[in-house]
Amino acid sequence: MGTFKIEGGHKLKGSIQPQGAKNEALQILCAVLLTPELNTINNIPDIVDVNKLIGLLKKLGVKVEKIGKGSYTFQADDVNLEYLESDQFKIDGRGLRGSIMIVGPLLARFGKGYIPKPGGDKIGRRRLDTHFEGLIKLGAKFGYSKEEQFYGVEAEKLKGTYMLLEEASVTGTANILMAAVLAEGQTTIYNAACEPYLQQLCKMLNRMGAKISGIGSNMLVIDGVENLGGTEHTMLPDMIEIGSWIGLAAMTKSELTITNVSWSDLGVIPNVFRKLGITVEKQGDNIHIPAHTDGYEIQSFIDGSILTISDAPWPGFTPDLLSIILVVATQARGSVLIHQKMFESRLFFVDKLIDMGAKIILCDPHRATVIGHDFKSTLKATTMTSPDIRAGVSLLIAALSAKGTSTIQNIEQIDRGYENIDERLRAIGAHIERI
Structure with a gap:
């Protein structure tokens, strides 16, 4: 079983191109x-x-x-x-x-x-x-x-x-x-x-x-x-990778450019990240994420009630990115309710984020409330196991933003969906090693 060793807390910089979908x-x-x-x-x-x-x-x-x-x-x-x-x-x-x-x-x-x-x-x-x-x-x-x-x-x-x-x-x-x-x-x-x-x-x-x-x-x-x-x-570029890199940039307060994203095929994805307060800029067919040095603030609904982000069939928000949204929300200003409608076991990885210091209430197998830290308290490094592809990448993003050195086991799950992820992350400044 392979393992990633990740030294968190480093800012990333540069450009990354999404793989084929x-x-x-x-x-x-x-x-x-x-x-x-x-x-x-x-x-x-x-x-x-x-x-x-x-x-x-x-x-x-x-x-x-x-x-x-x-x-x-x-x-x-x-x-x-x-x-x-x-x-x-x-x-x-x-x-x-x-x-x-x-x-x-x-x-x-x-x-x-x-x-x-x-x-x-x-x-x-x-x-x-x-x-x-x-x-x-x-x-x-x-x-x-x-x-x-x-x-x-x-x-x-x-x-x-x-x-x-x-x-x-x-x-x-x-x-x-x-x-x-x-x-x-x-x-x-x-x-x-x-x-x-x-x-x-x-x-x-x-x-x-x-x-x-x-x-x-x-x-x-x-x-x-x-x-x-x-x-x-x-093939089109992979929209799940694109969303993952948006979340990674925000969580690490890094300036990143995601190239050749096929904007016309992204649907509501950019706007959902904007609801979390993340600046998503269109530059031609690229996405530019500036360094969020002052953090990012979750929007509320018009009537002032707590924002809910849920998955739905296209053109709704893809369920594959809800894990990323949940992790990104752990360092936002404000709170959000994540509603995973399609799969009843997909939110169970939140116990690992709670171990890292995240404020998350798992309401039931389908819903979790996240209370953001606003970067006033960083996540803490830990040892964890990747349960599936998307949760695995979410934990990887959490580890890259955390203070200290984390290890993620069962990285074969991540390799199922992300091409040479450790090499590509090192190219933009991540401290990640495959053991």
Whole structure:
């Protein structure tokens, strides 16, 4: 198990460029299974979860070639369907949450798709019902082995239909969408997720020959086609990384520039940080965070009541950044209520922040009230363990602002979502060492 040793209390300075978007990459890489033709994908982040998926595609028989930093070609012209029923696949598929999205493309192109119950973050229940209910509506027969926790769908030919999703699941929408593009007739997906990464998937599929309309809305209309061709695609920058660096700059009172952020795809993220009193300046396609030498003050609602920040499906605030918001609030002037609606275990990491001296009241598994220190009392160094990707980075930001030397264990969780994070932080002045 790896460990970060962090000497906190140092100001950072310089610029940092966000990696390619992890959550987009997991969708886009699964889409290469829809065609036997060559696809070129750029700006792929070099992180554990994405590399696991690339490894899974290789074992499925996809020809993968690295052509440059973050750039690969993929060709699925000789897919090994026998691997799907092997014991090794049952092991490999469990190690990655995003592996669920191979099911839709495999079902659409080959008539069958299987997956073991996927793993990933321990942040609470993440149901797969939306995925499979949508595929069943397209005509698939569903099977589940309770003993092996192994799912399967099969169909001779998928047929387009109208469906109203029970939840605006991003991965569920992506899976159903990738199946529908090769279905017979027209499919309408209402209450579809509409975040930028899903828009990117739609645009890529249309370049491959799909017929998808309603991109960016919560109603997608897909006219099925016989087959798809190859294309070239470039990932957006990772909005969760961008938010993480905004929080890092504020907590360490550092002046940082985050480059090439694709402002038009950030939605409400900059404004939510501004509600915490953080200055977020637009400079072309960059974000500039000046040094907050006098701290930052949380806004109240118009009627004077305590600010509440909660997550919601896009274009609401992404749940992946609530952990960052919570940490940043520990040094603000004022108080804020953090309401994590989607996952019931995601706030449990706050006990580690309380150990560091943060004033946090965990109201229940979904809500925490943070009373900021206004930098009058710094967080104190400690030893902690990263429970998941986003909590891990939040603890890392806390450690970089704390007085003394902290250690964070189980950093493999952080490596799942952040590319060479220690090297990139050292480049802007962080005192961080990988042990």
